[in-house]
Amino acid sequence: MFNFTLNYYGxxxxxxxxxxxxxxxxxxxxxxxxxxxxxxxxDINIQVLSQTTPxxxxxGGFVVNIYSAVTGQKMWEAITNSSGYVYVMNVPLNAxxxxxxxxxxxxxxxxxxxxxxxxxxxxxxVSQQYGQTYQAYASALGIPSGYYAYTLGTRGGxxxxxxxxxxxxxxxxxxxxxxxxxxxxVPVENLHIVVTDLKGNVLSSQPxxxxxxxxxxxxxxxxxxxVLDDQYSPYYLSSQWLVFPTxxxxxxxxxxVGQTWMQPEYEALESTFQSLIAADQAxxxxxxxxxxxxxxxxxxxxxxxxxxALLANYSTSSPFAIFTFPSIVPHEGTIFVRLFMPAxxxx
Amino acid sequence: MKVYYLGQExxxxxxxxxxxxxNVIVTPTGKVExxxxxxxxxxxxxxxxxxxxGTIIIETSVYPVTFNITSKSGIYQWATPT
Numbered sequence: 378m379f380n381f382t383l384n385y386y387g388x389x390x391x392x393x394x395x396x397x398x399x400x401x402x403x404x405x406x407x408x409x410x411x412x413x414x415x416x417x418x419x420d421i422n423i424q425v426l427s428q429t430t431p432x433x434x435x436x437g438g439f440v441v442n443i444y445s446a447v448t449g450q451k452m453w454e455a456i457t458n459s460s461g462y463v464y465v466m467n468v469p470l471n472a473x474x475x476x477x478x479x480x481x482x483x484x485x486x487x488x489x490x491x492x493x494x495x496x497x498x499x500x501x502x503v504s505q506q507y508g509q510t511y512q513a514y515a516s517a518l519g520i521p522s523g524y525y526a527y528t529l530g531t532r533g534g535x536x537x538x539x540x541x542x543x544x545x546x547x548x549x550x551x552x553x554x555x556x557x558x559x560x561x562x563v564p565v566e567n568l569h570i571v572v573t574d575l576k577g578n579v580l581s582s583q584p585x586x587x588x589x590x591x592x593x594x595x596x597x598x599x600x601x602x603x604v605l606d607d608q609y610s611p612y613y614l615s616s617q618w619l620v621f622p623t624x625x626x627x628x629x630x631x632x633x634v635g636q637t638w639m640q641p642e643y644e645a646l647e648s649t650f651q652s653l654i655a656a657d658q659a660x661x662x663x664x665x666x667x668x669x670x671x672x673x674x675x676x677x678x679x680x681x682x683x684x685x686a687l688l689a690n691y692s693t694s695s696p697f698a699i700f701t702f703p704s705i706v707p708h709e710g711t712i713f714v715r716l717f718m719p720a721x722x723x724x
Numbered sequence: 725m726k727v728y729y730l731g732q733e734x735x736x737x738x739x740x741x742x743x744x745x746x747n748v749i750v751t752p753t754g755k756v757e758x759x760x761x762x763x764x765x766x767x768x769x770x771x772x773x774x775x776x777x778g779t780i781i782i783e784t785s786v787y788p789v790t791f792n793i794t795s796k797s798g799i800y801q802w803a804t805p806t
Contacts, residue, residue: 428744564743564744564778566744566778568741568780569777569778569779569780570725570779570780570781570782571765571774571779571780571781571782572727572735572782572784573765573766573781573782573783573784574783574784574786574787574788575752575783575784575785575786575787575788576766576787576788577764577765577766577783578765578766578769578788579765579766579767579768579772580727580729580784580786581768583730585730599729599730599731601727601728601729602727602728602729603725603726603727603782604725604726604727604728605725606725606726606736697767697768698727699767717741718741719740719741719742719743719744719778
């Protein structure tokens with residue numbers, strides 16, 4: 378009769394029944410055949426999601442680390458793939474029979490890439506198979522060897538490398554199925570900014586009368602302008618998803634301008650350029666303009682249209698200086714990316 | 725970040741992103757104060773409470789000026805850049 382105990386990163390656990398996951402003792406070993414003993418460890422998937430609305434999977438190189446809650450040793454490291462997934466092997470089940478009592482959980486950390494650490498980590502073969510390594514990330518982005526790959530949407534080193542944005546206890550229920558997905562929301566979110574005077578009064582657009590007697594001239598409004606003045610954007614140190622050497626799919630750019638009460642103005646501008654684009658199309662379809670003219674007009678109007686849309690998004694619909702600057706998580710259709718997260722500083 | 729008000733720059737400091745359960749107040753001199761308490765601001769004179777939810781409050785170097793208009797009834801509140 379034999380009993381088996383596994384000491385795994387400080388977790389002490391008995392062998393268990395494969396189906397019930399309850400401790401199983403007194404094994405009779407038969408010579409000449411392979412005896413199988415199970416321990417309460419399971420493989421799971423973790424999906425890292427942004428806290429924006431809608432939520433997006435954070436692809437673009439977020440490192441997931443699992444640490445033992447008993448010894449503090451690193452048990453796993455992998456980098457999110459294009460679905461924000463990381464496969465983690467051998468996480469202890471949150472079972473009362475695991476010693477020390479009440480410690481059957483792990484510490485889960487999510488952080489940005491630090492190339493010096495993450496490029497040399499000996500990734501598990503399953504991480505390589507699922508494209509969840511530093512090397513897989515760098516090559517998915519088209520970054521040539523010899524260049525550092527940083528988390529997409531951050532400024533890279535030294536400002537935004539190794540930023541810990543999530544560090545919490547993580548426990549896996551005993552009923553977990555193999556490969557079950559656990560979504561983890563991390564504080565990559567929209568920036569909310571309120572601008573006040575020295576006494577806490579929220580600043581607002583102010584009417585200005587451009588002559589001495591207000592009734593003689595129409596007034597206009599001076600807006601409050603908030604500028605995220607980032608002279609280094611787009612960041613040359615940040616990771617850019619590119620088709621080497623010149624065709625960028627994603628660029629990290631933190632520059633933003635927001636203006637109070639200007640959203641309706643920019644929306645009107647948007648629809649003006651939208652109708653100009655429609656007029657271009659109609660003119661080309663009816664044979665009034667050549668293909669070349671159509672392309673030139675279309676590109677010109679489209680660039681003004683996107684600029685107006687961009688400014689409308691950052692500006693407010695009310696006169697008060699309460700702004701929301703969105704994090705832009707890399708996903709289909711984005712060109713500029715930027716991730717606002719705690720501990721990150723903006724000039 | 726920079727703020728422009730009535731054509732003047734009234735703020736130019738480095739601003740941190742607070743954790744989701746805190747707010748941060750940044751003053752015109754760059755003093756950074758993290759807080760888990762609600763922050764009260766005034767929108768058109770009405771007190772509004774911002775819970776600790778990851779909001780950045782930028783305090784600009786604009787001070788309120790109160791005019792007492794004695795020939796007519798009423799008190800007029802305004803704000804000007806320093």
